[in-house]
Amino acid sequence: xxxxxxxxxxxxxxxxxxxxxxxxxxxxxxxxxxxxxxxxxxxxxxxxxxxxxxxxxxxxxxxxxxxxxxxxxxxxxxxxxxxxxxxxxxxxxxxxxxxxxxxxxxxxxxxxxxxxxxxxxxxxxxxxxxxxxxxxxxxxxxxxxxxxxxxxxxxxxxxxxxxxxxxxxxxxxxxxxxxxxxxxxxxxxxxxxxxxxxxxxxxxxxxxxxxxxxxxxxxxxxxxxxxxxxxxxxxxxxxxxxxxxx
Numbered sequence: 001x002x003x004x005x006x007x008x009x010x011x012x013x014x015x016x017x018x019x020x021x022x023x024x025x026x027x028x029x030x031x032x033x034x035x036x037x038x039x040x041x042x043x044x045x046x047x048x049x050x051x052x053x054x055x056x057x058x059x060x061x062x063x064x065x066x067x068x069x070x071x072x073x074x075x076x077x078x079x080x081x082x083x084x085x086x087x088x089x090x091x092x093x094x095x096x097x098x099x100x101x102x103x104x105x106x107x108x109x110x111x112x113x114x115x116x117x118x119x120x121x122x123x124x125x126x127x128x129x130x131x132x133x134x135x136x137x138x139x140x141x142x143x144x145x146x147x148x149x150x151x152x153x154x155x156x157x158x159x160x161x162x163x164x165x166x167x168x169x170x171x172x173x174x175x176x177x178x179x180x181x182x183x184x185x186x187x188x189x190x191x192x193x194x195x196x197x198x199x200x201x202x203x204x205x206x207x208x209x210x211x212x213x214x215x216x217x218x219x220x221x222x223x224x225x226x227x228x229x230x231x232x233x234x235x236x237x238x239x240x241x242x243x244x245x246x
Contacts, residue, residue: 002205005201005205006202006205006206006209009198009199009201009202009205010198010202012194012195012198013194013195013198013199013202014195015191015194016190016191016192016193016194016195016196016198017191017192017195018191019187019188019190019191019194020188020189020191020192020195021191022188023184023185023187023188023191024184024185024188024192026184040077041077041147041168041169041170042147042149042168044075044076044077044078044168045075045077045078045147045149045166045168046149048068048071048072048075048078048166049072049149049151049164049166051068051071051072052065052068052069052072052151052153052164053151053152053153053154053164054068055068055153056153056154056155056156057153057155057161057162058155058156058161059155059161060083060085060091060161060162065153065161069081069083069164072164072166077168077169078166078167078168079146079167079168079169080136080139080166080167081164081165081166082132082135082136082150082163082164082165082166082167083162083163083164084128084132084162084163084164084165085162085163086124086125086128086160086161086162086163087128088128088131090132090135110130110131110134114127114130114131125152125160128163129150129152129163132150132163132165133148133150133165136148136150136165136167139167145169145170146167146168146169146170147167147168147170148165148166148167148168149165149166149168150163150164150165151163151164151165196222196225199221199222199225199226199228199229200218200219200221200222200228201218202229203217203218203221203228203229203232204217204218206232206236207232207236210236210237210238211237212236212237217232217236220232
């Protein structure tokens, strides 16, 4: 029985490795395709921002402007609508709630760069826009399924009334949570487990037949995996002849 098991364990290891490689690679490619594929969501985000720009409000209280903001918040691909006043206040998602100032929310790297620039290099509008983009990115910097857009909203006299930004999902498929675990991930980990366990078990059986320290070698291979197997094969002693004393 042990001899038969010993003969099929290498086959199980190979099959397990192939299954793990195929399933986990397929999952990775699926995720990458969702994140880096054609950005259809950007079109919806740009259209929402265009509607906001077209209102040319005289103030932030303009009814048409507020309606366009509400439509942007209801756009499926848009996760967050950002509203920045020209003086750097953030009205995030809600007209009436001041979240913070742009300068405090901007990423540390940008603050260091701005501090190194000669005074007067950037206009107040340019400075606020850079800080606004940095503040938006800081919130989703650890999530590659989001992108950001920022637009100036100007009034009837071409004065800057606000900066409006959106954080939108790159792809609905990338943002939709998948069942956990998915079939491909489950099969991948099962294959990996079969591969990982088969190697030390085979080494244990083989080392026992050769009067080696079977458990020591099995633990070594369990930790070292393929390199452990190679080391064992190079170091193992010949199989004792039938009937030889242990």
